[in-house]
Amino acid sequence: MTRPEFFYFDLGNVLLYFDHDLAFRSMARIAGIAPQRMRQVVMDTDLQIQYETGLISGEQFIDAIAQSLGRSLDTREMLRAAADMFIPNHQVLPVLERVAGLGIPIGLLSNTCEAHWQWILEQQYPQVADRFEPVILSFEVQSMKPDPLIYQVATEKAGCDPAAIFFTDDRLDNVEAARRAGWQAEPFTSADRLLDTIRGWGEP
Incomplete structure (x- = not known):
């Protein structure tokens, strides 16, 4: 990879x-x-x-x-x-810092609704606040993963070749759809496993 x-x-x-x-x-x-x-x-x-x-x-x-x-x-x-049903995954914070340290831009790609997103912004979770550009949300683009359209929108917003995009998601069907869109993608199982993948990319 x-x-x-x-x-x-x-x-x-x-x-x-x-x-x-x-x-x-x-x-x-x-x-x-x-x-x-x-x-x-x-x-x-x-x-x-x-x-x-x-x-x-x-x-x-x-x-x-x-x-x-x-x-x-x-x-x-x-x-x-x-x-009111969210619990922050604090173990993912080192992953976010590692990716940022490599100088790789990060975006958010989520199936969610307006009420959930507004609640999340109000909580100012460190896992989310002011970290992502672009933010691709299903309710805004009227397409949900694993539908190809939402990946197309995300590719255009990323501004690079699909093969240069990496994506992680807890659902295998969404990961497989990303691969069909030409992305690199791996299922999220734990922060440690994801960090191992990122370390394999080397230093900046």
Whole structure:
């Protein structure tokens, strides 16, 4: 594997861990229903996909949930409950510093929704704050990994040959899609494993 000119990080389960069950418990408590019922309403339909691809707004997302449950819900309260599910992965900080030390630009490529992204920015996690340019988010480009379009957008934003881009993601299907786009890509299993890969590129 050759040293890249650009490095894209995934967000969920790489920079930040997330727990959907925590979000569903919080949302269910507000709605006065069982967490499993909330999970069914969101995950057993295409609601989450529509929201993460920017096809519906946060207000429309909560309105659809409210309609399914037959009750009124406060949009802001529900969206914050849906977003309060992230835990920073502190072990990845040395990876970010190592890549920056090599002078390799870093970007972010994530399937996420507006509520989650706004919550993450508010928390000012050191794993995320002011580190990435560009930031490619599924809800903004209306395409989710592993769809080829989001990789095409990310390639154009990186401004280099696809073969010069390195990407890590916790999902193998997203890694394989990156390889089909011509990128170098490896699944994220741990910060230590990723550091080993980066050390193989040598010093600046």
